[in-house]
Amino acid sequence: MQPPPRIPAASRDSMSDSRSHRQNRSQLQGRFAFVVLFGVLFAALAAVFLILPKWQDRQSVGGTSDNPEVVALAPIDKPTPVATIPPTATPELVVATTTTPASRPSVPTQGPSEEERTYVRAMSDGLVALERRQWQAAEAAFERASRLRPNAPEIADARVRIAAGKRRDTLAAGIQRAVEMEQTEQWREAERTYAKVLALDPTVAAALSGRERSDVRAELDERLEYHARNPGRLSSPAVFEEASSVLEQARAVKLTGARLETQISTLQAVLEEASRPIRVVIESDNLTDVVIYKVGPQGRFERRELDLRPGTYTVVGSRDGYRDVRKRLEVTPKSPHKPLVIQCREAL
16 A cells, blocks of 8 residues: 655645635625624614504504505694583683684684574573563563574473463462452452462362351351341341351451451341330221231231331231231331321222
């Protein structure tokens, strides 16, 4: 076996230099590749953190880069604060509050129309008048409002409230008038006034009790007046007893007035006079049968004296074959009485 050929020293040095050169070039290529890879990664990160958010903002506004109408997007800083609107704000105040100086020139604002302002004024006037119970003024104001909005529910509700208020006032005024009539002892008028109130509302307790009270007093008042003005009827025992009973009822009334006190004293005086008999004389022919109504038969006589209560009496004479005779006898405490002659003289 032959030994390997020997390489000269110069050739060995040349080969060693070539090998070193290749190693250096490989190292440079590796470093370059690393720099390129790092640049690619940096570019990718920049795209994620810088370009992507701007693209998303553009998409959220509603346009894309392909839309020719979208020229540029203004950067969004801070949201515009929303103004606080008070509950009682007018339409003008709402418009002024919710618009900013920057938006007013570009977004035209429109306040309430003249018709709306007129309607609001009419409703306001009506509600104020309604609160003050000024029914005519309230009706006029709501009538103006109804010309603008005929079917508005608030107008219908206001009119219902007006009708209810007027009805309450009418009932209260009627009861007040009736009470005043009671105080002046106009009992029958008070009773009629209470009846009118009950015709509007039959459940008003004050009117129910007032009508009953006034009716009782009116009946008592009328009976007192009747007996005092007709003393001639008191000659009848039944009528006299009735008048005495009415007088006792009047005296039992707890709350008396000037009128009732006068009626009591007047009737009492009339009854006292009616209870004092007055002497009267009746003359006849002893042939005529005499009857005195409210007293009784007197028979035949020539002269008879009787003690009669003041009043009006009817004396009748009758005789067979003759026409009856009828005469009226007035018995009063103050007038003198001549003898009453009663005889049947006209033959049939």
